[in-house]
Amino acid sequence: xxxxxxxxxxxxxxxxxxxxxxxxxxxxxxxxxxxxxxxxxxxxxxxxxxxxxxxxxxxxxxxxxxxxxxxxxxxxxxxxxxxxxxxxxxxxxxxxxxxxxxxxxxxxxxxxxxxxxxxxxxxxxxxxxxxxxxxxxxxxxxxxxxxxxxxxxxxxxxxxxxxxxxxxxxxxxxxxxxxxxxxxxxxxxxxxxxxxxxxxxxxxxxxxxxxxxxxxxxxxxxxxxxxxxxxxxxxxxxxxxxxxxxxxxxxxxxxxxxxxxxxxxxxxxxxxxxxxxxxxxxxxx
Numbered sequence: 001x002x003x004x005x006x007x008x009x010x011x012x013x014x015x016x017x018x019x020x021x022x023x024x025x026x027x028x029x030x031x032x033x034x035x036x037x038x039x040x041x042x043x044x045x046x047x048x049x050x051x052x053x054x055x056x057x058x059x060x061x062x063x064x065x066x067x068x069x070x071x072x073x074x075x076x077x078x079x080x081x082x083x084x085x086x087x088x089x090x091x092x093x094x095x096x097x098x099x100x101x102x103x104x105x106x107x108x109x110x111x112x113x114x115x116x117x118x119x120x121x122x123x124x125x126x127x128x129x130x131x132x133x134x135x136x137x138x139x140x141x142x143x144x145x146x147x148x149x150x151x152x153x154x155x156x157x158x159x160x161x162x163x164x165x166x167x168x169x170x171x172x173x174x175x176x177x178x179x180x181x182x183x184x185x186x187x188x189x190x191x192x193x194x195x196x197x198x199x200x201x202x203x204x205x206x207x208x209x210x211x212x213x214x215x216x217x218x219x220x221x222x223x224x225x226x227x228x229x230x231x232x233x234x235x236x237x238x239x240x241x242x243x244x245x246x247x248x249x250x251x252x253x254x255x256x257x258x259x260x261x262x263x264x265x266x267x268x269x270x271x272x273x274x275x276x277x278x279x280x281x282x283x284x285x
Contacts, residue, residue, distance in 0.1 A: 062091060075237060108245060154178075163211075166269065
């Protein structure tokens with residue numbers, strides 16, 4: 001069996017692997033053919049073997065799921081004592097072995113694509129792309145704040161704002177509403193923005209539910225009328241990502257739209273280095 005090296009780790013993908021010779025699917029006809037023949041094309045399925053990765057923050061998780069609504073995804077946390085760049089590949093190998101699945105049996109990879117830590121998001125997306133490419137299955141990106149909102153909305157909250165720490169005393173913020181036809185799903189009501197924490201706090205309305213890891217450093221600054229979701233729902237979970245990715249593919253009904261090379265991280269802001277570079281060159285001109 002051939003191996004793929006990811007983030008310095010040698011990861012056994014358990015199947016045929018065709019070397020990437022460029023950044024386009026068209027440059028690898030073998031992969032394109034496998035994806036075109038993938039069984040979901042043109043019809044929906046009630047089950048499939050799903051791998052989900054969540055690496056948007058300092059902690060992360062991996063989940064495996066059959067896609068059957070009567071079962072729950074099984075989830076494993078990434079080791080808190082190691083960076084995800086070092087722990088993701090070996091933990092994933094262990095999860096697959098523990099679950100009794102071979103890598104080539106995976107039929108869908110889902111991963112959070114942002115917002116979140118730039119480095120952590122990149123690691124998760126690269127792993128998802130490489131894995132999906134190697135086994136010839138679709139790869140679905142899931143908005144991190146949507147995953148967080150989905151964990152709280154089924155608890156009777158029809159509208160909820162999810163937030164994450166964007167550093168520099170700023171927040172990633174987005175508001176979601178419950179899909180009444182499908183109570184476990186949600187849809188964006190207000191798009192993702194980066195906003196100063198004080199500005200967001202001043203605009204918080206009575207009766208508005210809030211959730212997400214961004215609350216942790218704001219808890220002492222929240223007004224008394226703020227409705228805060230229970231803390232165990234704040235962190236995005238790979239199990240939620242598995243469900244969201246599966247549903248996105250089911251709704252589309254066309255796996256060809258989810259080739260690995262279409263999967264990209266969504267940072268929602270420029271890095272500090274990019275902003276400093278722009279600032280220096282603006283002053284220079």
